[in-house]
Amino acid sequence: MGKSSKKKNKVILPPQLPPDVEDDEVVVSDEDVEFFRGNEGHARALVRLDRKSIDSYVTRVADHDEDEVERLYEERERRRKAAEALKPKKEPEDLEVDRVDALPVKTLQGELVFNTAKKARYDDSSSGVKSKSEDKGVDAKQATQKEWKAKFKKEKGDSKLQNVHAQTEAPNGKLQSKVLEEVKEELSAEELFEKKKARLAEIGMSMLENPESNIRSLNDMLIICNDKDQKVVKLGLMSLLAVFRDIIPSYRIRQLTEKELTVEVSKDVKKMRYYEYTLLRAYKAYLQKLISLEKKSHFYTVAARCMCTLLDTAPHFNFRESILASVVRNLSSPDDAVRKMCCETVRSLFVNEGKHRGEATIEAVRLIADHVKLNDRQLHPDSIEVLLSLRFDEDLGKDETEVEKGKPKKNKRRQNQEVPKQLPMSDKKKTKRELISKARKEVDAELRAVSFTLDPKEKRSIQKETLAALFETYFRILKHSMSTSNSRGKAINVSSDVSHPLLAPCLEGLGKFSHLIDLGFMGELIACLKKLSGYSDHQFKILPDNTLSVSERLQCCIVAFKVWRSNLEALNVDLQDFFVQLFNLILEYRPERDHGEVLADALKTLLWEGKNQDMIRAAAFIKRLATFALSFGSAEAIAALITLKHLLLKNSKCRNMLENDSSGGSLSCLVAKYDPEAKDPYLSGALASVLWELSLLQKHYDASVSSMASNILSMANLNPTQNPVPISNANPLEAYKDLSMELELSKPVNKMLPPNCKKRRGKEFVSLSSDVLESSDFRADGDELKDKLKNHFAVLRGISENERLRAELNHTLSSINLYKEYKKQKKNAKSKASRKKIASALSCCV
């Protein structure tokens, strides 16, 4: 850097005023020391220079004109005032909080420096006028440093200064370096840290103030990031992050072609190119640094955070691929904080596609797909869950055929702008037009490359690719779950997290994007789900080796129905098997282990939303749900009852079950006797049963459950076309959520009024049993009692006797001791005061 500024041929820095610092406050930075080591010659030169300048000050030899000195004094005064003005507002100490835009900076002299950039400008102007010898270094910070350095011995030799004072002799360079080393040892780590922090902040500030001219300081900051002190490195990374976040342009920097390089360009362009080049190089170095630091556990969080922020703010910029790769990799990081951060970043990437024209989305989805593939699906569910925030245009899936016609419906406005331009005209001047359009296309392409407007067609293709990658991931997970589910161990309740961590979010995703699935896949998908849900050709028997959890299997059913329904139910698939599954899964449900919401959702999707059910099947479900409601908590019970009611409403014939018709009614069915454990709804014989459960459910402690039960029972008295007064029109899922414990506990407490119980109870005992009470009439028999009382007495007596004796003993002893005092007193003059003292002293010891 010294060199570059030299090249710029700035004027020499004049000797400066002694800073108002105490000698012992002087510190020398590591860098300085290093510099010294590396440049012995400079050091020697420095020695000379110091001699001279110090002489000049100490002796007050005015070898510079008075005005200059005065100006410098003024300047210092001004700076101090500025610093003072700022001091109360911000302390440099809270750098940790706001390191990023730390405004005031503590210089080496301990002064607060705020407007360094201003100063730089001031210096610039002065040098521009060439009136004085004021040099302008790259940044003000350096100026202040120099200022200070010039005064004192242990100084980095600034080449310019060296030139000025090169003539002065250098008698004992070695001595100087020794002193230097001593000083260095004295430096405490803290001071060093403070100093580096200050330097970072200063560079950062100047960068933010004027990125163009200070762009090279990036390299300085990068160097600081190589520091040994971990804290400094972290600070460095964070400051660089702040700087980059601010100065990264809103376009992508393109590599210059050979041709372009050869072309002569204006000064401005040159400057610009230089700026961009430097920025890009620093950015690259920074990223490399981050990626390498990421592997060290100590910097892991910091590096990850930096990358996430960068990706979030500049997804369009160069090197996005490497950041993205790293972030995606961290999606399944074991570190919760990092994982959350990465998920957030990727989500915002998906949501704010405008920033990067969707390119990053497809990249990310692909990366996730690869990631899943590479890690054999043993990742944290979060890494798949982020895909849920993907957004696709509504018509993307359906319009597949129309897409060919090039008639996208979305973005009409933009279409209007662009389409006319591209419309080829069948004209005579075809060739010319072609030329024009070709040129226009080029321009358009370039324009688009720069701006973020997206051709709908392009957008569509990007989305299609994204979708393909997405479903690829999903199907891979499904297939994998299927292939392993059979080979897994025999344990019955393998929790979902252990074996198929990705299945749950995958199913959720399939449910969400079910309308976008290609019809071709549909058949396979349904088959797949069927298998996963535990259905097998050997019906009536749940395979013991199907080890997906109940929730997962329920989800499979839900997804199958969603897929089927979102494709307008056009698909000719037999979903009967899923009903059988649900019928059995209801019995397998366990409140804490499985997610009640999934069950409620399944009830809602399969039964509540469904159209007319087969009567026998409906009856089977009705009976099972009623039984279910008896054994499970109120939330599950209400979901079941709502479904039950819905089924009864839809299948009025099933209302017979509400009445006790001993013959089983006119509805004859295959099975005459009800089998509560039947595996097949058609064979359960539920139509012959009576819903006795409801009479007990009326006694349910939960008011909503009991009223629902009564409500259902009241249907018995209505004729088939009538419906009972609806008491709630929530669907099972809503009802479940409404009664679930979490919600119940978050509802406000209704003020309890103490009940009014005026009646007074008599004296009878309510909770203590009589035999306990009888034992109370215990009476110690006389002798025992006597003994005990005697003992008590004896102990007390012993104690008091002991106390008395002790007092006596102490008294006697002190009397003896007093004799010595007495003797002494006799010898000495008998002063009243002393006697008193003794007396009191003695009394104390008694």
Add this chain to the structure above:
Amino acid sequence: MAKKLGKKARKFAHKNLQSVAKRNRKLRSQFVRRPRRGSNGQVNELPGDADERMPQRANDSVMNDGEVASLVDGLEFPEDEIELNSDISDSDGYLSEDPDCLYYSDSEGSNVINDCVVQDGLDGHNDEMNIEIKKQKKKLKKLLDKDPEFGNFLEKWQSELESYRSTEDSDEEDMDCNDIDSNDKNPPNDKILTRTTINEWCQLVAKEPKAPSLRSLLNAYRDACRFGVHSRSPSVQRIQSTEVFYHIISFVLSEADNIFRALLEIPDNVNKGKIMNLRSSKKWQTIEPLIKSYLQNSLGLLNQLTDNQILAFVLTRLRASAVLFSAYPSTSRRLLKILIHLWASGDHNLSLSSFLMIREVASLLPECLDLCLNKSYNTYIATSKLVNDRNIKHIDFLMDCLVELYSLDVQKSCERATSSIGQLNAILRQASKTKVKEDLRKIDNWQYINCVNLWVRFLCCNYKDYNLHPLLPSVVQIIRGVAHLFPGTHYIPMRLRLVQMLNELSSCSQMFFPIPSLLFDCLEFRDTSQAEQGQKIKVNFSSLLKVPKNLLKSRHFHEECVLSSIDILSTHFAQWSYHVSFPEVATIPLILLKRLHEQTTIESLRRSVKRLLDQVYEHKIFVERKREGVSFSPNDKTSVESFVQDLQAEKSSGKVVFSTVLRSSAKKIGR
């Protein structure tokens, strides 16, 4: 001067620095207790009984002092510590004696000293000290002989010391409060009480309660009660024989009540109002000081005694005169404090007799009820902080006692219950909102659970007789909420406890609770093969909330889980066994039990599961058969009810269906 100043300062403090006074009192009570406890360390040969009890007592008081203050969740009721000591203020119950009352000298005078020399551990020590004193005295005498002038000097010094000490003493004594009072000021009666004297007095009093010797006897009682409190008090001199001591105490305690009743001419079942009426009568004026002296000194005695049995005896005797306390509100307050302390102590008999006394006082003196409820509740909460195998029963007993107390005046108790349940609910909500460890810990402790249990039992006891509907839902919500907040096998013991409470509530309120849903994970089969080689550690669920990790996979834990849940389940079944829908109630649990039966490898489990299965099956078929015969529909409520009654009548003795199961599994669990 110093004394005056001290008095002034104390007055000021009493007026303005209540908290200081409070602390002083606390410190003092520790002071009074400590030396005795300390002495116990020296007295090694104390009767074993007392030895056993000491540590426990010490434990109790330590807990009360230290931990009550650090109660995490503030489940306690605020206590009003401010007290009026007006009616016990100055007098210490010393009664001026009738000069006619004769003192007899003891015939076997010389034996007196000897007979008190029971195996006293201090005696050896005292003897040594005696010798030492003699030695030192000899030395002193030598010195005095050598230098007679020293004698004068010494005398002067001694007189100085005396005066110095007396001022200091009176200061100290005043500080030392109202308990240990300044009886130096009263004309001390230091005539030695001999056995014959006491015998004579007793006979006189027994013959004629109004005899003047009653006064003397009560004075003697007073001295006996405060024997040993103060080493320099004359009581030590007055009572020199254990016989005398025993006589005085036992006679006064057993006869005092009768005597006073005879004097006041009141019947046995007198109530507070009558006592208050009596207060204005002339008769009262004359006898009042006697009663007061008796009651106060009895309290002093309670404070003094350390032996459970004697304490229980004193309490039983004192209970007869409980009504007399109504004339002295603050004395009765003091009494309650002592009683509640004793109640919480570990000994069952003592605990019971103090409880009976508390209940007596509380029901006789309504104005004490508040204090009583607050104090006993707080004590219960503090005591139930730690539950282990040894004190489960005690805590259970305390809970029952507390329910008794709270059932005395349900209206008043309901307010308390409401506020306490509100607190519990708030803690639960907070925890469920934040899910922070600290908040969860406020629930995951015995205090919380025991508190819930207390209110559940209170509800159960009073649900039928009073309208407690508003409380039920919130209690149920707390129970369900806690069960929900702590899932997982760790907390099975706690959950089982909660489910038991639900069962209790269900049986008292006749509401239906879906108990099985909370038991399912206990009934799941678990592979415990690897625990076979491990040592057999007893898991006792009743003293656990959370199972330690090392036991989670043990066979014993699994067994315990299944057995306890079977136990609870059969209670649930038993309750609804005659309901029409019993077959449906049993359906899902039966499926699980069957599966468990098939899978389990533990023979004992298999057997008990099988037994329950068979019984439930049998009963299920029975109900189904009965059900087929009826023609009413499920919505016919009255018929459903009558069906239950019919079945009950038919099966004669109520809910016996699963009792065998209950008993057998109960045996295993050791409840």
